[in-house]
Amino acid sequence: MRDEALAGENVGGRAAGATRAAAARAPGRLGRDLRLVARLDLVEALRARWFAVYATVFGAIVVLLFVFGLTESQILGFLGLSRLLVTYIQICMAVLPIFVLITTVRSVVGDREAGVFEYLLSLPVSLGGWYWGRLLARFVLVFVPVLLAMAGAAGWAVLQDIPVPWDLFGAYTGLLASLAWCFLGVGMLISSLARSTDVAQGAAFSVWLVLVLFLDLILLGVLVQERVSSDIVVAVALANPLQVFRTAAMMLFDPGLVLLGPSAFVILDAFGKAGYLVWAMLYPATLGCVCAAAGYAVFRRGDLP
């Protein structure tokens, strides 16, 4: 964080002493600022229309899945809540990334454009506390509705004596959290780099489109058709967080990855089922952290408003 702790602009022994003292206080202040900023962002977002729409979408998805009787249907051997969760996570893969990107990319550049930074960053808040506090609040905002919708479905299933696959529930929760964090990080990086909301939204949409195009059914097909090395094809698949999520979600109901085709052998040989699930949770989360950290480096380096 660029704060007193790491600053070296002043000169002389007094400044060096002050810097050391500030460094000792910095972690506590960062934590306090982070908490204050996150709370403020949550309060503000809970009144925002985008959040109402977002929360309603995920709630409505689960309600619709119940209404259309997905818990009663039996497809590919799945019934009960397993079937609903499989469908829900497929829908989440389509909706969650673009929703997270479009709402997150506005956070830094939108505030900058609107003139919010000029005032709020004139208050004695550390830049680290400000940036990471907002990221934390956004994570809560995007993930809690998704989780609550799923938890609501599980609760309803328990009441209706429908069997709940808790291991599947836990794995999906981890995958969704990782995916949400990944796209939050990407969104914050784009938001820090962009100089206008329009550019940020265009870039976010482009990123999402590229990742969708690199899903196995589309661009990987083209890559194989053009006789690109299978190592490259698999590497592209493993680097695409959407594909990683999709494959892991598929693996949970199709452990042999029969639906994926021959590339399943590479994945299962290299990782194994448990190893791939760990990869599918850690890699997107790490990618999100790296992107968010890069966004923070950009944010603190330049002009704030």
Place this chain on the structure above:
Amino acid sequence: MIEVERCSKSFRRTQVLDDVSLVIPAGERAALVGANGAGKTTLIRCLLGEYECDGAVRLGGESPRAFRTRVLRRVGFVPQIPPPLKMPVGSLIRFAADLCGTDPRKIGEVAARLGLDVAALAPRAFSKLSGGQKQKLLIAVALREGVDVMILDEPAANLDPEARASFFELLARRDHGTTMLISSHRLDEVAALVHRVVEMDRGRVVLDDRIADSDALDARLRCRLELRREEPSAARVLREWGFRPTEAGTVWQGSVAAADRLRFFGMLARYSGLVADLQLRAGDGSDA
């Protein structure tokens, strides 16, 4: 104390600040004036550590960029345009108070002095307040405890006469030891508040001059105004300034904050054809 040493700032190819040097000692009140685009806002943002710039900027001997939280804890800032914050008023006050280590009730007390009932407005979104209400709230936050540098950008522009008078009184309480930089594009708006005028033009300081000692910030002038005839619109405006009619609606009496006298004359100029007599007296009875 505010120190700006050879400060330059460019946006792409446009030089916005060009080798600006300025020292405002502790306790001094300076006006920063200049036309739109002169570089006032950019200089203020450099002072707040929000812009990177060439040269050095120090508040109380420390860089606001490098030591931002420690420096900004001592700085009260009122922007010219209130930010479009959607958060509730109560949340904003609590946020500012928690960051600055002050009691939110004290911010509420200052707001009350300016005529703003914070308790009633607490659940409302800041962006839904009127321009004057926003300005009062931002001033109340800026006048919190522990502030000894105030940077005010057209702070009284949206205030009614009564709130302006309270604002001047609140500034007067800070008169000893608090450094103030008050920005405006018109000198007459702030002349009565300051000891010194710094004028900027195209990113440079083109005038840095002291002005004659003004009245105390909280001084008031007793005023008697006689109109040639009753006029409803003039009566309404005079009531807004706190005046009361004494004889048949043509003689009005009240008081005007000394720092607000030019604005009062500006208002009166709209009704100059109606004015039959005008007397302004300082608190000690001398003609002002």
